[in-house]
Structures are given as structure tokens and as C-alpha cells.
Amino acid sequence: xxxxxxxxxRFKLASRSFKKSSxxxxxxxxxxxxxxxxxxxxxxxVETEEQVYEAAEAVASQGVKIFxxxxxxxxxxxxxxxxxxxxxxxxxxxxxxxxxxLCISEVIDTKDVELVANYVDIxxxxxxxxxxxxxxxxxxxxxxxxxxxRGMQATYSDFLMAAEYILMGGNREVMLCERGIRTFEAYxxxxxxxxxxxxxxxLSHLPVIVDPSHAVGIRRFVPPLAYAAVAAGADGxxxxxxxxxxxxxxxGQESLTPSEFAKMxxxxxxxxxxx
Ligand code: PEP
Ligand code: MN
Numbered sequence: 278x279x280x281x282x283x284x285x286x287r288f289k290l291a292s293r294s295f296k297k298s299s300x301x302x303x304x305x306x307x308x309x310x311x312x313x314x315x316x317x318x319x320x321x322x323v324e325t326e327e328q329v330y331e332a333a334e335a336v337a338s339q340g341v342k343i344f345x346x347x348x349x350x351x352x353x354x355x356x357x358x359x360x361x362x363x364x365x366x367x368x369x370x371x372x373x374x375x376x377x378x379l380c381i382s383e384v385i386d387t388k389d390v391e392l393v394a395n396y397v398d399i400x401x402x403x404x405x406x407x408x409x410x411x412x413x414x415x416x417x418x419x420x421x422x423x424x425x426x427r428g429m430q431a432t433y434s435d436f437l438m439a440a441e442y443i444l445m446g447g448n449r450e451v452m453l454c455e456r457g458i459r460t461f462e463a464y465x466x467x468x469x470x471x472x473x474x475x476x477x478x479x480l481s482h483l484p485v486i487v488d489p490s491h492a493v494g495i496r497r498f499v500p501p502l503a504y505a506a507v508a509a510g511a512d513g514x515x516x517x518x519x520x521x522x523x524x525x526x527x528x529g530q531e532s533l534t535p536s537e538f539a540k541m542x543x544x545x546x547x548x549x550x551x552x
Contacts, residue, residue: 316516317424385412453481
């Protein structure tokens with residue numbers, strides 16, 4: 278056992294010992310955590326209305342029901358594209374609706390929680406904000422699903438404690454997302470910690486999603502990691518797809534083209550049937 282019983286007891290609401298049955302996030306047609314594979318896909322950032330509609334069409338044509346796109350971007354450099362803000366949220370939600378999809382987008386500031394919640398079906402808390410406790414408490418007060426990404430230096434215990442902050446506010450619709458951690462290896466953007474999938478599913482009742490895009494950071498390695506995540510039992514995948522990755526304002530190097538995504542998602546669904 279990786280964590281002591283004491284540590285487990287400390288993340289009470291998130292723990293499997295507190296709630297034996299797996300949490301299923303019920304979004305109508307989509308039920309995250311029910312044994313199916315939920316695919317969330319779309320561009321890293323909402324850039325233009327045209328780009329986001331093209332991306333929406335590409336992923337919806339592959340059966341995706343949850344469209345992703347960042348409007349508030351947590352960029353390492355303050356000189357990089359920071360996202361379109363509310364306009365981006367509007368484009369994202371309209372493009373999703375036009376293709377009968379729900380949408381997910383990141384919130385990076387407590388002052389924007391309500392605004393983002395007005396446009397999206399799932400709020401994302403990014404890796405850099407996993408321990409932004411005021412932000413966690415703010416989304417804990419919502420009654421809307423939250424996808425919480427693992428901080429790049431966070432242990433499973435840190436991660437589950439962060440989820441605990443959201444659950445404590447009364448919001449029980451939390452998903453955990455493994456998106457790669459920092460290791461000594463610098464060839465890839467991060468190192469996908471696949472152990473997180475079975476370990477978190479044992480320690481917690483919350484659905485576990487894998488983001489292979491930010492984990493590896495290199496387009497050609499995204500599909501093999503996605504397959505491995507499905508085989509490990511992930512409840513869903515969060516994948517970056519861009520109509521023209523080489524022109525993307527953010528994370529083009531790890532974004533799949535629509536045709537690469539089509540191939541990958543079909544393969545993931547086949548794998549889920551046997552894994
Ligand atoms: C994202 O998914 O848009 C993102 C910024 O990811 P992360 O927080 O995992 O870096
Ligand atoms: Mn990105």
C-alpha cells in the first residue's frame with residue numbers, strides 16, 4: 278500500500294473507504310465513470326470563431342460529446358497568448374451546442390468562476406492551480422462538475438487532498454485528471470504516470486481521466502499513450518485536437534490533426550471493448 282491508513286483517512290470524502298461505489302457524473306446522455314470511455318477533445322485554446330467551429334466539427338464527427346477549449350490560459354510566459362476570455366467561452370459553447378456537444382473550459386481565477394460556470398458544463402482546474410485553495414473552495418460551492426488536473430509535482434495524497442477541498446464545499450461531481458508529472462526526463466514535456474489510474478481508482482471513488490497530450494507534449498506519442506491509458510482502465514481521455522496544429526497559438530506540437538484524432542479515437546473505443 279502506497280499510502281498509510283492515516284493519509285487515507287485524511288482525504289475522507291474522496292476516499293473509497295468513505296464511499297464504496299464509484300462516482301458516476303451524470304451529464305444526461307454521457308455518464309462519466311460508468312465503465313464507458315468518455316472522450317473530451319478540442320483545441321488547447323479558443324483562437325478564432327472559425328478555428329473553434331472547425332475543431333468542433335472534426336471531433337463531433339468522431340462521436341465526441343464533450344468539447345474542450347481554453348479561454349483563460351495559464352501560460353508560463355506572460356508574453357504568450359493568454360486566451361480570448363469571455364468571447365472565447367461564447368465561441369466554445371456555441372460551437373459545442375451547434376454540434377450537440379457539452380463543453381469544458383479552464384478557470385484560473387476565483388473572480389471568473391461564475392462567468393465560466395455560466396458558459397460551460399464542466400469546469401477545469403489546471404495543473405498549475407491544483408493547490409490554489411481559494412479557487413478549489415470557489416468551485417466547491419458550485420453544483421457543476423469539475424475536472425481537477427494533477428499538479429506536476431503533486432503526490433496522490435496531495436492530489437486527493439485538493440479534490441477534498443472541492444468535495445468539502447458540497448460539490449460531489451469531481452473528476453481526477455492525470456496529465457503527466459515532472460521527472461528527470463526532459464525529452465518529453467512531462468512523464469505520464471499511468472500508475473495513477475489504478476492507484477487512484479483504488480484509493481478513491483472519483484472517475485479518473487487521462488490527458489496524454491500535456492503528458493507527453495509530442496503529437497506522435499499521444500496515440501500510444503492514449504491506448505495505454507484505456508488499457509489501464511481510465512474513465513476518459515482529454516485530448517488536444519486542432520484543425521491546423523502547426524498554426525496553433527498554443528500547444529500545436531502536441532495537438533492531433535482531425536484525421537489523426539479520428540484514427541486514434543476509433544482505436545481507443547475498440548480497446549475499451551477488450552480492456
Ligand atoms: C489545458 O488542459 O489546457 C492545460 C493548461 O493543461 P494543464 O493544466 O494540465 O497544463
Ligand atoms: Mn494545452
